[in-house]
Amino acid sequence: MKTKDFYYDLPEGLIAQHPVLNREESRLLILDNETGNIEHKKFKNIIDYLDEGDCLVLNDTRVIPARLFGNREGKDEKIEFLLLNNIEGDRWETLVKPGKKVKPPRKIYFGDGLLIAEVLSIEEGGTRIVEFHYDGIFQEILDKLGEMPLPPYIKEKLKDKERYQTVYSRCEGSAAAPTAGLHFTKDLLNRIRDKGIKTAFLTLHVGLGTFRPVKVDNIEEHHMHSEYYEVSKEAADIINKAKMESGRIISVGTTSTRTLETIATSDGKVLPQKGWTDIFIYPGYDFKIVDGLITNFHLPESTLLMLVSALAGKDNIMNAYKIAVEKKYRFFSFGDAMFIK
Incomplete structure (x- = not known):
């Protein structure tokens, strides 16, 4: 599979330069990974697409002024x-x-x-x-x-450093934010839990894997940089219980996805552990535990775009991105969100 297969044309004006005023007021594109059907909502509507017994898995890493x-x-x-x-x-x-x-x-x-x-x-x-x-x-x-390490495509100065942190960030060590989590407010998380949806927290410190572009023609030749992760017994127990009771495991962000798929056993369970992962997920990958994904819109020809294509199907993703451009969604770190269900 070629890197150029994951190219799409993005007008520079759609690259979000600052976060929306209210985190949960970001736009949300809902993508059905079986039918390819697309809906357009606000992020606060994510609760309507989560069912009692589902489990959200969130990355609680905190960005340092790196x-x-x-x-x-x-x-x-x-x-x-x-x-x-x-x-x-x-x-x-x-x-x-x-x-x-x-x-x-x-x-x-x-x-x-x-x-x-x-x-x-x-x-x-x-x-x-x-x-x-x-x-x-x-x-x-x-x-x-130190300064907050905002990506190079963000030209505007960030007025409030906490807007590049998730509201549940806890473990310092990241060089970049797990941006899918930026849309959650504490109130939205409470409403989600009140509906009977479980939340589990793991840690993956975002490093060079986020910044390194794919420079090879064949994606199979790309090597991911290692990033450190930790998954507690408490988190593993919550995830395994939800899976056993037929709840969906929905990862918040590609970092949570990569961690879960690194530690998952062949029968779809996770074990508490810590270590380094260089897992590279691209189309053809057989997911062991992740059922759904909340994510932002990613750069053309990036490993993150390849990961979401592995879950939703490349044609579905490229079509969704085409529509997102037409509908003028906001892209990248401070941009809007997508839910692959």
């Missing part, structure tokens, strides 16, 4: 760091621009030396492993020096 700007000692040029994964202790995997100026054992200084990054190695794919040196508490320093 973008840092520093310089080499005695130099004025700006060097940008994007923190991707906390390997252990003060060692992080990072994206660096411009990379040619940042090689081992180079040191980069942030905030007049308040934070210093020592470059340890260059990894396959060009990321750097660095170790940070500082006095005090790392997260407090990061909050002071």
